[in-house]
Amino acid sequence: MAQRLGMEVSVALGEAVKLADADVIAAYPITPQTHIVEHLAELVADGELDAEYIPVESEHSAMSACLGAAASGARTFTASAGQGLELMHEVLYVASSMRLPIVMAVVNRALSAPLSVWGDHSDAMAVRDTGWIQLFTENGQDVVDQVLCAFRIAEDRRVLLPVMIHLDGFHLSHVIEPITLPEQTQVEQFLGTNQYPLPLHPNKPVAMGDFGPPFIYTETKWAQEVNLRKSKEVVLECWQEFGRTFKRHYQPVEGYHSEDARVLLLTMGSFSETAMTAIERMRQNGQEVGLIRLRLWRPFPFSEVRRAVKNAELLIVLDRAISFGGPGGPVCSEIRSALYNQEKRPKIVSFVGGLGGRDITVDGFEQIITRGIEIGQKGSEQEFEIFGVRE
């Protein structure tokens, strides 16, 4: 039987990669991702996971080695964070454009300068348009489950795209939580083996990564877009199958007291758990508030988002990154554009908070919602407000 054990989330993530029987792991250490790659190195060193562990000399090479491994047909994993993810930037586009099913855990970290090893979503937002499937996670069990789902989704013949699993640095990566690790045999059945359709092999030579002049580039990009959009069906199918097998259920957009709420807060990642406590408390005080958690970030779940907010009068979006000089919160601006043409839509208020590891407590969330309601009524002179900033 699968056991529920207290475990550091990073270690549990490593165990999930082991359960998935990954073939190649290429990684470069960066706080707060280190515990994941250290644990994987240990598993390989002890012979518990039969994989090639490539201790590359940079993140650029980590992702590049992943390209090669995935193109040879191997089940491929890496993890990174913050500056490391930024160093990979150009390689990320290649992974998705060349349809290489790589799975990467991104332990969200703020970007320099000033140097910060602590969490926010600046790194995630900077790679928003790289063409990867992207999921945000809320707790340790979620992380383990999404890692398993990620391999299945990525390697599905209808998809063949890389998948990024975001988890908050420290707030999630370094906490100890009770986690159930599924049985190996169940995972094997759920995942099957990687059957990459056209691997690099002398038996059947293929040319990958050709040069695309203007007469064909647009078509390749459109094909990529259609493919990423369509992957949503496979993501949903995978979560259904996961629910049937492992009895834990996931949705692209998840609500919490959201059905009848007049005021909704939208969050992503592990902060959602604190926000839920705040919502619970405010509900007890008779306020009609609720929470929307965005789990599937790419492909963006337009219909699910629209459905989730359709009864609300006010939607407060909390971003953990800034689009400098622009609309403020990148998530909020996407939500705005997704709702703009809807006949009935809530008013939208944008907050940025939790930057560089700064916590938002239950009280903090209450304050955000209260202030959000105030802005909703009276308006604000600013495009967005930063929660708790000292002037």
Added chain:
Amino acid sequence: MPNYTIFVPRLLTKRENFAPGHRACIGCGEALAVRLACKAMGQNIIVVNATGCMEIVASQLPYTSWRVPWIHTLFENTAAVASGIEAGLKVMMRKRRMATQEINVVAMAGDGGTADIGIQALSGAMERGHDFLYLCFDNEAYMNTGIQRSSATPFGASTTTSPAGKVSIGQFSWKKDMPAIAAAHNIPYVATACPSYPFDLIEKVKKGLKVKGPAYVHILSVCPTGWRCATELTIKIGRLAVETGIFPLYEVENGRYKMSLKPDKLRPVNEYMKLQRRFRHLSEKTIKQIGQRVGEEYGKLLEKAA
């Protein structure tokens, strides 16, 4: 080197794994070098190509010149991609996900992709000891983007980013010694080659494929477009590079240097330089100084090979 000329057709495979029809310039030494290397390597290879002339001229969608499995991703990551492929094949054969057979991974890049932007990935891959062959096609500048200098551009050469001018001599630094850098990684095999010596090149590529662990072959590739020389002089200029001591042919096997060709007497560097307009602005005095430095470097190499 034995005199093979009469037997060429019988010694070389007719099959072209780097097929004709590509868009390289007339007289391109790089295309010739790739073609010869492909003849040496046979079918059981996977080629990892950096961005640069050889990738651009031979892979324009919907065509390809490559008759072996080939992948191009970016400019500076070739050795890292090769690491991933090598590791992937190894583990999948070990786990019996794939039939066990010999498949050689060959990374290819220009001098820019090797000595400049790709040196970190290459150093990492050599240090980790992946079993792969790395071929550097050195045409002494970034040709694909329009003849800009690289760290492999020779002293005094005029390029578009080291132009000769009233107060500029052209390239201001001495050519980076990339084979020595590769050799400093203590890898089993390092060699220099030039398509003007086709059988020497073929043998070295074969050797590089055969060794276990990383092998590095640095191939001087005359580029008429960038060197501003006559297109029919490619072979001759390659030979002169060797005969003047500017580009000596040698091997470093398990740390032991060995000259592949030792001319009794080096020709004056001017014989090589005067055929190329990238050097035409240089004064006799500068050319003499260059000749001196070439002699010194050559002397040091002979000592290592002694």
